[in-house]
Amino acid sequence: MINKGELFLIPNTIGNDIIDNNIPNNIKFIIEKLDYFIVENQKAARKFIKLVSPNKNQEKLVFFTLNKHTSLFDADTFLKKCLEGESTGLISDAGCPSIADPGSNIVAKAHQLKIKIRPLVGPSSIILSLMASGMNGQNFAFNGYLPIDKAQKIKKIKFFEKKAIKENQSQIFIETPYRNDTLVKDLIKTLSSTTKLCLATDLSLDTEEIVSDSVGNWRNKNLININKRPTIFIIDKG
Structure with missing residues (x-):
C-alpha cells in the first residue's frame, strides 16, 4: 500500500513582500520539498514561491488552479497526487488558505479521502x-x-x-x-x-x-x- 502524501495549508503574505517579517522559516523548508501546488492564481503563487525559496527550480512545478467555480470533481483531481504518495501545498493569494478564501472544499475532500491535513502558521x-x-x-x-x-x-x-x-x-x-x-x-x-x-x-x-x-x-x-x-x-x- 502506498503511503499517502499530506496536504499542507501554506499561508501567504498579506501585502508585505518582506518574507522574514511575515512567514515562518519552516514554510521555506516545506515549499522546497513540494512540487505540486493548489493555488488561486499561478502567477501570484510563483512569485510567492520565488520570494520564499529563490533557488527552487520552478520549471518542474505543477499547479492546479482553485477558484469559486472549483467543483468536487476538480478537488478529486487536485488531490490525486496525495493519494499517489506526493504531498501537495494549498496556497491562497493572501493570508491563510480556507479563511475568507477558496480552499475549504479542497480541505473537506482531503478529510474524506483520509489525507493528513497540515495547517501552517502565518498571517491572517x-x-x-x-x-x-x-x-x-x-x-x-x-x-x-x-x-x-x-x-x-x-x-x-x-x-x-x-x-x-x-x-x-x-x-x-x-x-x-x-x-x-x-x-x-x-x-x-x-x-x-x-x-x-x-x-x-x-x-x-x-x-x-x-x-x-x-x-x-x-x-x-x-x-x-x-x-x-x-x-x-x-x-x-x-
Whole structure:
C-alpha cells in the first residue's frame, strides 16, 4: 500500500513582500520539498514561491488552479497526487488558505479521502485586526462582504449592530477596497454613537493604520483615507 502524501495549508503574505517579517522559516523548508501546488492564481503563487525559496527550480512545478467555480470533481483531481504518495501545498493569494478564501472544499475532500491535513502558521488579516481592535476576542463572527445595494447594506449594518449588542459578539467584515470610503461613511451615519468601530488598514505594511473608537468619536474625526487600501472593519457594542 502506498503511503499517502499530506496536504499542507501554506499561508501567504498579506501585502508585505518582506518574507522574514511575515512567514515562518519552516514554510521555506516545506515549499522546497513540494512540487505540486493548489493555488488561486499561478502567477501570484510563483512569485510567492520565488520570494520564499529563490533557488527552487520552478520549471518542474505543477499547479492546479482553485477558484469559486472549483467543483468536487476538480478537488478529486487536485488531490490525486496525495493519494499517489506526493504531498501537495494549498496556497491562497493572501493570508491563510480556507479563511475568507477558496480552499475549504479542497480541505473537506482531503478529510474524506483520509489525507493528513497540515495547517501552517502565518498571517491572517482577520486575526491581526481583531487582536489590535480591543474588541471581544472571545466571541466574534466573520461575515465576509456586505451587500453592494445601499438599502440592503444599511439593513445589514443594523442587523450586525443588533447582533453585536444582543450576543456580545464582535462583527467582522470586509469590502472591496475601492468602496471602502463609502462603507465608512455609511457605518458612521448608521451606527449608534456608542457602538465601537475599528478600521484596520494595510496590515503588515509600513502604511499600516489601526484605529478603534466609538462611532460618536469617529463622527468628530478627520477620517483617514482608506480608499483602495485593504481594510478589515469590526464593530462591537459600546
